[in-house]
Amino acid sequence: MEGLSDTTFHQANWGSWRQLQGSVPILFSAPHEIAQIRNSNMKVAEPGTGDLAFLLAEKVGGSAIATADVQAGDPNWDIGHPYRDVIRELLPSPQGIVIDLHMMKDRGFMTCIGCGNFPDLVDGIWQELATEFTREYISLSVGWPFNGGRKTITTDLQISGYRAFQLEMRSDCYDTSSETYPKIERALLAFVEKLKTNGSLL
Numbered sequence: 001m002e003g004l005s006d007t008t009f010h011q012a013n014w015g016s017w018r019q020l021q022g023s024v025p026i027l028f029s030a031p032h033e034i035a036q037i038r039n040s041n042m043k044v045a046e047p048g049t050g051d052l053a054f055l056l057a058e059k060v061g062g063s064a065i066a067t068a069d070v071q072a073g074d075p076n077w078d079i080g081h082p083y084r085d086v087i088r089e090l091l092p093s094p095q096g097i098v099i100d101l102h103m104m105k106d107r108g109f110m111t112c113i114g115c116g117n118f119p120d121l122v123d124g125i126w127q128e129l130a131t132e133f134t135r136e137y138i139s140l141s142v143g144w145p146f147n148g149g150r151k152t153i154t155t156d157l158q159i160s161g162y163r164a165f166q167l168e169m170r171s172d173c174y175d176t177s178s179e180t181y182p183k184i185e186r187a188l189l190a191f192v193e194k195l196k197t198n199g200s201l202l
């Protein structure tokens, strides 16, 4: 696979992960690629989120991170989780854009953008993605049922100054054999190209 040699695997006491260091200040994150432990309960994995994160990062020159093996906790629920420090190392510019990818059940729409507790930071950015989703006839909810609240990676990184938002998508959006998948990939790539041309990624 193109770019695979640049991906590195790491292990710590909290679990293992793969990462890709890019040069464009955007990072795609998939903290739930592997099943996680939340409040002592196992939560199911979100397979495909990691592959999409890495594919997008490779195509646009950005960075990516995904969990890669057994996890001790939940990177998107445990405040101060070290996974978030890896993001800060991969993307040292606190003005960088972080998109935290997740999988959700079908609730009548295909995608949900969560703008976190500091939505002003991503105002003008998520709307560009919404526009690209509309072009591809992908339905979208904003802020419900997932907004990326205090405990999440999204708000934690926003507190550090990152322009972070959460993107929850239905499982078919990650299934490369589905009719939906090519639309999702096109929309996300067009979104990043727009950010490059409008100066949001300088």
Ligand SMILES: [Zn+2]
Binding pocket: 032, 046, 076, 101, 102, 103
């Ligand atoms: Zn998730």
